Amino acid sequence: MDPLIIQEESSTSSHFTYEVFLSFRGEDTRKTFTGHLYSKLRDVGVKTFIDDEELRKGDVISRELEKAIEESRISIIVFSRNYASSSWCLNELVKILECKEKLKQMVLPIFYDVDPSEVRRQTGLFGEAFAKHKERPFGAQRVEKWRAALTEAANLSGWDLQNVADGHESKFIEKIIQQVLQEVNQTPLDVAWHPVGVDSHVKDIELLLQNECEDRVHMIGIHGVGGIGKTTLAKAIYNQMFRLFDSSCFLSDVRSEAEEFGLVKLQEKLLQQVLKNKDIKVGSVAQGIYLIKERLESKKVLIVLDDVDHRNQLESLTRERSWFGSGSLIITTTRDKRLLCRFGEKERYEAKLLNDNEAMVLFCWHAFDSHFSPEDYVNLARDIIRYSGRLPLALVTLGSHLQGSSIEEWGYEFEKLKSIPHCDIQKILKISFDGLDDGTRSVFLDIACAFHGFDEHEVTETLNACGFHAESAIATLVQKHLLQRSWNHLLVMHDLVRDMGREIVRMESPRDPGKRSRLFIPQEVRDVLQGNKGSKKVEVLKVDRREFKGENLSTKAFKKMKNLRVLIMDELHINGDFELLSKELRWLSWKRCPLKCIPSNFPAENLVVLDMRESDILEFQLNLQCCTSLKKLDLSCCKQLRSTPNFNGSRSLETLLLGGCSSLTEIHPSIENLFSLIILCMPYCKKLRDLPSSICQLKSLEDLDIDGCLSIKTLPDNLGDLKSLRSLQASYTGIKQLPRSVEMLRNLKTLRVEGRKLKVERSISERGFHRVQYSLPTFVSDLILTYYYLSEADIPRNIGSLSSLEYLDLSGNSFHCLPFDFSKLRLLKRLWLVDCENLQTLPSISNLENLRVLRIKYCQKLVKITKLDNLPSIRLIQIIECSSLQNPFNEGFFSAPALSFLSGENSDYDDIKIYLECDEIPEWCRNQVTASYMRLTMPTHINDEYNFLGMVLWFVTDCFDEPFGIPTFLISIAGRKTLISPFSRPDDGHREVSCVYYIPYIHKAFDGEMIKGGERIEVWSEYITAKKIGIHLLYLDQHGKVISLPGDVD
The missing domain is CATH 3.40.50.10140 (Toll/interleukin-1 receptor homology (TIR) domain)
Structure with missing residues (x-):
């Protein structure tokens, strides 16, 4: 096993x-x-x-x-x-x-x-x-x-x-x-047949409780999508803890019990179980609340409410902490995070999906009665696990369903699953959908069928224009774990949740797709369009170009779809009378449109989003005065487009995308009338000669991107009039200097001005900025001024005073030293200095408490970094191809990050990585060998006298062993083998390089256990030769000082 x-x-x-x-x-x-x-x-x-x-x-x-x-x-x-x-x-x-x-x-x-x-x-x-x-x-x-x-x-x-x-x-x-x-008679609960992955979640909950005062009443809310294992986790916690309480109660399936029998019966059941008296009766909800308060206020109890879906269930059973005795624990599981609003931030726990290994083990137990798959089933098993999205419900259901089937039957069933979800999975997931109001259901189905992976703002604007309260609906879906927001503001769903929504739509009319509200299955869409089988019920249509392969389609195919709101298609050839298209269209995406111009009778009056990327349009003749609702116009990569449309009347337009329009030569001066424009993105418009000064009338503009516009030589002198501008990206252009008015951009956060790497030596005036002294806006957070070969005199004079600066990149410049210090840049997180060929000294960067990434590469004349220590947040340092620089790291360098891990400030990091061109391990590293393998026994006297903080691992290496393997370093602690990190080879891999890792005590290598005296550590490498290895052990002594202790090297 x-x-x-x-x-x-x-x-x-x-x-x-x-x-x-x-x-x-x-x-x-x-x-x-x-x-x-x-x-x-x-x-x-x-x-x-x-x-x-x-x-x-x-x-x-x-x-x-x-x-x-x-x-x-x-x-x-x-x-x-x-x-x-x-x-x-x-x-x-x-x-x-x-x-x-x-x-x-x-x-x-x-x-x-x-x-x-x-x-x-x-x-x-x-x-x-x-x-x-x-x-x-x-x-x-x-x-x-x-x-x-x-x-x-x-x-x-x-x-x-x-x-x-x-x-x-x-x-x-x-x-x-x-x-x-x-x-x-207080018996444990049956948790699950194979409770894989549960223990780690139980430990997470225990950690939440460890920091709580023992005398108070604790509440823990476990939330997550249906089928993720909330009930399993609650049962495991109950079994682990119920003996620590005077009495306990696990109320299963509160949602259906309340629906079928009412709240009074639930109150009775809670009182009967906790007080161990089956004769207790409750006459009303009010009486039940009184009895719970009266009878349980002095008892230390454990109560679990499983699958709560309405606030009144909590109100009638566990509303107030004062109802229960000191030290009581109330656990609630729910799909709806909103029900936990009274819980503290540290009292809410989101159940997590299994990792890949756990998903495979759980699936195999149910499919094969073993923790591994037979070799000939491995690939299909992986496909099914990928389909399941690592959701325990799906893994158990599908594993049990496929158990005992032949490999051919597995293949047939898997193909079927792609179009029709398993009924048991559908039933469980659909519970959350059934609890939504009609408007929120429509928003959910629109996203599941058409907008999965789309920008939240654009989808919200479109659905609002369709008459839905999209902000409220999306918030509800997120709280109920039917929808997620990605880090870059996209709306995404778990694949099985998305499939659940699509199956609901399919069941609207299983045999006649033309009578469904949303069409998205490629073959069915083809049949409906070619047979003119659409109907007024169709609201959303998504067309896959692979089903048509250049065929012409008549606009008559859309004639009956009078309520079509969303039309998404790609490279589709359509001819006929475009007036036949629905006037209800809010979203039209027609990528790679073959038309040379948009017909004048195109029904665009209600459009919110018009996406014509990579189309063959020569001129945009659509009258935008009629498009009063249009928020986004995307003409990116329309390579034949010569000029922008007349923007008069487009008062609602917020986003204009023209990037990659390589034939575009001018911007229509009416752009000044786009009073609502927030984003103007037109990178790599290589023939665009200038920006009209009228662009500076855009009072709402926040993002301006002209990267790669080689023909633009200057920015408007009145650029400073863009009072709302937050991001200016003007890299790889012909611009020689920034206008002085840049100082007036008070809201500017990101300034990116990158030059081009020049292989041929040229004069300063040819290859860089003209020397103009100017200051930068005070609140800039990201500053990239690269490859303009700036000298000390060319550097903006107030960089050292930019207290909001978080990212600074001055690569490819000609200064010998930086004419400022870092003492005021307290928020700086990333510092890049690459290809600074004349740089000789770097001022002290100590005490930069937020610095996470430091990259210094190809600075051959750099001889000194004044001070490099007290960087508690550092995560990655690269100092490569700086041949004149001596090793800047001393023993004390690791003290600050070690203490920050101890305090929890660095808890989102797994380790710290340093890449350094150096072929020796410093003497302060207490334990070292000249070999590719090292074994060390921890000092035996550490347990009582010192707190273990972590260890520094130092590898000196120079080449890969095998061309096809991923070079990695590994560590085994008390027999637990763990990958430390893949090795990132420097650009030229032939030189000897030191790879240094700080492994804190919270690292996965320790598996949540504190390393003990006498335990053995083994370190080695794979697919790369480690010529020397060092281990430096860090401890906290009784006086709060970081010290190192030697181990016994075998």
């Missing part, structure tokens, strides 16, 4: 062999009290371990007894008069308390004919016993362990014979039996 599965299954299922373990002094109570207790436990069906006298030989308890303790849910300790005189009993007690701590077992002390204070303080007979122990060769440390164990056990809640049932043993035993039955 795979080790991963062993771990997952053992930690999320019941692992107890016995319900009770009895610990007692045999000569005191075996034939009396303990014997009677054991008989009664057995009579009521409680599986109890009681040892055989034959097992009690010597002073050390046997492995068989240790195993019995570990596998018992409850340990009952019968403290009697002579209990402490037995070293066996005392060792057993220590083991029991260890299991209580590590395995969360319950311990129930019974004080039989002995005062609890004697046990707690070791007085009376217990004191006499310890006096004798001192005379025996047990050792002071073991005796102290026994004392501590007795004190801890006596402080636990237990039973004292003299204070219960007036000393009557039979009644005393009955009371104990009642409590034991109450505990053992």
Whole structure:
């Protein structure tokens, strides 16, 4: 069995062999009290371990007894008069308390004919016993362990014979039996047949709880898409923790229970389970709320509400923390993140998809009853896992469905899945869709069928124009995990969620596609268009050009589609009367349109987006005065387009894209009338001679891109009038200088002006900026001034004062030193200095607390970096082809990042990488070998005295071993093998290079475990030769100082 599965299954299922373990002094109570207790436990069906006298030989308890303790849910300790005189009993007690701590077992002390204070303080007979122990060769440390164990056990809640049932043993035993039955009847839940990947999520939840105050009521909300494993995770957490509470309750399927039986029944069930009283009845929701508050406010309870879908369920069951006793934990699972708005940020946990390895293991268990796939099924298994998107529901469903089928049957089923989702998966995912209002459903279906992967702003504007409240709908879909926003503002769906939406549309008319609201399946679209089978029900149409292959299509094919709102097509040849197209069109995407001009009767009055990229248009003759709703016009890469349209009347236009229009020579001066224009993007319009000064009237313009416009020699003098401009990109143009008015661009954040690398030496005036002293806008965050061969005098005079600067690239310039210091650039994250051939010294970059990336390459004259330390956020440093520079790294360099990992400031980083042209490992690196493999044993005295922070790994290498492998460095810690990082070879790979990694204690290599003294570390490389290896171990001493300690190199 795979080790991963062993771990997952053992930690999320019941692992107890016995319900009770009895610990007692045999000569005191075996034939009396303990014997009677054991008989009664057995009579009521409680599986109890009681040892055989034959097992009690010597002073050390046997492995068989240790195993019995570990596998018992409850340990009952019968403290009697002579209990402490037995070293066996005392060792057993220590083991029991260890299991209580590590395995969360319950311990129930019974004080039989002995005062609890004697046990707690070791007085009376217990004191006499310890006096004798001192005379025996047990050792002071073991005796102290026994004392501590007795004190801890006596402080636990237990039973004292003299204070219960007036000393009557039979009644005393009955009371104990009642409590034991109450505990053992709290059975764990069945988590899953194969709970792969669950343990890591349980650890995440435990981390959330670790930072919370123990006395407060904790709430955790687990949210995520249907089928991702929220219920499985909640069950695993419940099993892990329910014994730590006075009482517990797991309410399954709250959504359907509330729908079928009502909230009152749910309140009854919660009270009955928590109070263990099936007779409790609730007359109304208000009465149920009162009873929950009244009866549970002093109880430490664990309550799980699974699959909540409405706020009233939370309001009636767990609304206020004050309803429950201190230390209680309330867990809620839901598909709708909005229901968790009252939870703190650290109380909300989004369930994650499985990783690739976990997805394969889970699928294989259900498909093959094994954790791996037979060789001939591997490729198909990977295809199906890719199709499933690593969603556990899909993996389990499809694996079980395909189990026992031939490889041919697998192939048929997989092809079927591509067009029709599995009904069980569809049923679960569709629950979220069914809970939406009509408008939000329409938005969901539009995105699933047409706008998956499209820009959120453009889709929102279009759908608003269709009469939907798109912002609200999209927000709802995101909160319900039916939709996601990517980092670059695209709308994306999990593939199975998208397929669920498409299947809903298919079922609108399974046999007649022309009567569906949205058409997108290529073959069906072809049949509808060629057969003129469309209808007024069609609102969205997506055409795949591969189905038509240059065929002509008549506009009559669209005649019946009177309600068509969205038309997306590519390279489609259409002829006829364009007036037949729907006047309801809001979005038209016609890439590679073969028309030379757009017909005058084209129905564009309601268009919001017009995308004509890569078309053959010579002139854009469409009257934009009629396009009052048009927000985006994309004419990118229309290589034959000579001039822009007349923009008069286009007051709504926000985005104008003209990039790659290589024949474009002029911009119509009416562009000044685009009062709403935000984005003007026209890179690589090589024949465009100038920008009209009227462009500076665009008061809303935020982004201007003229990269690659080689014929543009100047920018308008009044450029500073663009008060809203945030980004100016003017690289690879003919521009020699920026106008002085650039200083007036107060909102400018990004200024990118890159020259071209020139192989032939030229004069400064030919190859760079004309020398003009100017200042840059104060709030620039990204500044790229490269390959203009600027000298110190050419550098803008206020760079050192740009306190908002985050990215600075001055590559390809001619300065000998930088005429500013970095002390005020506190926000700087990236610094690039490449091909600065004359650079000799670099001012101190220490204390740049946000610097993440430093690249210094091909600076052959650089001899000194004044100071390079105290960079707590650094992630990547490259210092390559700087042959005059000595190794700038000292031992103290790693102290700041090490401490930042410890404080959590660097928690989003996995490691730190440094690439350095250097063939020696510095002497301060305490452990090093001249070899391609290194084995090191950690110092043995570290556990109590020092906190391990991490390690520096230093490799000196010069070439690849194999041309087809990915060069990597690997580390094994206590037998756990982990890839450190793929190696990024410098541009010329023949020189010796040092690859340095800082591996913090939170790195995946440590698998969440703190490395211990005496553990072994192994380091080696694959597909690349490591000539030397060094390991430098960092610790935090008792005074908070970072120090290094040597290990033992084998």
